[in-house]
Amino acid sequence: MLTLNQVSRRYGGATALDGVDFVVPENTYMALLGASGAGKTTLLRLIAGFEEPDQGTISLNGARIDGQPSHLRDIGFVFQNFALFPHLTVAENVAFGLRHRAHAPLTNETEIKDRTDAALELVGLTGFGHRGVSAISGGQRQRVALARTLVCEPRIVLLDEPLGALDANLRARMCDELKAIRERLGVSFLHVTGSETEALTMGDQVAVLANGRIMQSDAPDMLFSHPGNAEAARHLNAWNIFDASLCRGDLGQGPIAVRFDQIDVSAETAAPSERPSLHATYLTGEFNGPTALSFFRAADGTLLQVVDHLSQPRLPDLVEGQGYDLHFAADALRQFHGAA
Numbered sequence: 443m444l445t446l447n448q449v450s451r452r453y454g455g456a457t458a459l460d461g462v463d464f465v466v467p468e469n470t471y472m473a474l475l476g477a478s479g480a481g482k483t484t485l486l487r488l489i490a491g492f493e494e495p496d497q498g499t500i501s502l503n504g505a506r507i508d509g510q511p512s513h514l515r516d517i518g519f520v521f522q523n524f525a526l527f528p529h530l531t532v533a534e535n536v537a538f539g540l541r542h543r544a545h546a547p548l549t550n551e552t553e554i555k556d557r558t559d560a561a562l563e564l565v566g567l568t569g570f571g572h573r574g575v576s577a578i579s580g581g582q583r584q585r586v587a588l589a590r591t592l593v594c595e596p597r598i599v600l601l602d603e604p605l606g607a608l609d610a611n612l613r614a615r616m617c618d619e620l621k622a623i624r625e626r627l628g629v630s631f632l633h634v635t636g637s638e639t640e641a642l643t644m645g646d647q648v649a650v651l652a653n654g655r656i657m658q659s660d661a662p663d664m665l666f667s668h669p670g671n672a673e674a675a676r677h678l679n680a681w682n683i684f685d686a687s688l689c690r691g692d693l694g695q696g697p698i699a700v701r702f703d704q705i706d707v708s709a710e711t712a713a714p715s716e717r718p719s720l721h722a723t724y725l726t727g728e729f730n731g732p733t734a735l736s737f738f739r740a741a742d743g744t745l746l747q748v749v750d751h752l753s754q755p756r757l758p759d760l761v762e763g764q765g766y767d768l769h770f771a772a773d774a775l776r777q778f779h780g781a782a
């Protein structure tokens with residue numbers, strides 16, 4: 443189990459991480475979701491030991507690792523750009539870590555070959571060992587990078603936006619493969635990404651990093667349906683977040699969230715409605731195949747989205763520039779405390 447306790451990291455006047463409390467349990471695929479600049483890479487670099495925290499502690503299985511040299515931590519790191527050696531073959535890239543690790547480097551060629559072959563087999567690259575790394579596809583390079591990390595049997599594997607350099611089709615396939623490889627090994631993966639779909643698909647657990655802190659760490663379905671605060675909800679691209687004071691009905695003030703698919707739309711009326719509702723102007727629509735997105739602007743300028751599933755349409759015909767009532771069941775809203 444990896445545990446970060448009140449970890450902070452500042453660069454000059456800027457605070458990248460601000461008292462992060464975070465746990466990656468054993469045998470878990472942990473996805474860490476955060477916007478650009480949220481501090482994801484910084485967090486991985488502190489865990490790997492490329493940098494040290496200004497405050498706080500990092501422990502692996504109960505023993506402190508902060509302050510330890512990086513190469514003694516037994517932590518694997520898969521870089522976004524793969525960082526392979528271009529002049530070495532696939533097998534030489536994988537074997538490199540075994541030959542050169544600071545801790546018990548291997549010299550026995552048979553053992554090196556056996557372990558390299560086993561790592562290549564694990565990532566589905568048996569038979570590719572003799573190829574140059576420029577003579578394989580992007581997805582295969584990704585798997586070489588993974589094999590090179592896994593061959594040293596790390597205690598945990600950190601993956602920095604590992605699918606970012608791959609095209610969309612390959613990304614979907616690698617998602618499945620990464621999950622399967624991790625399950626076979628039983629070692630925890632900590633995968634950072636800016637994509638909520640990737641985080642929700644991959645993670646046994648998903649943590650949201652924003653404003654230098656972990657906002658929520660939960661099972662993906664729990665996070666998606668029960669975000670614990672406005673920041674977590676904002677990262678899921680499924681929730682409208684607006685101030686309660688916009689609504690008719692006695693909701694008070696402060697941020698509330700309603701999911702895109704839980705808002706109904708009807709003609710504007712002055713009559714009191716039984717359900718919480720707000721006025722908004724229809725801006726435009728976007729057709730995405732099985733779903734259609736409609737965009738509205740509330741009185742205070744907040745942009746609101748409503749999703750309609752074509753198999754069960756529930757929205758009337760909408761006219762751009764016209765006002766509508768947006769309403770929802772009282773139990774569909776989540777109310778948070780603090781600023782929106």
Ligand code: ATP
Pocket residue numbers: 453456457458476477478479480481482483484485636
């Ligand atoms: P991205 O998804 O864009 O890679 P990230 O979530 O990985 O972003 P970090 O690279 O961890 O974000 O950066 C977090 C914050 O710390 C940013 O505001 C960044 O500008 C700042 N930062 C990171 N490294 C340094 C550095 N060496 N010197 C100064 N500021 C830095």
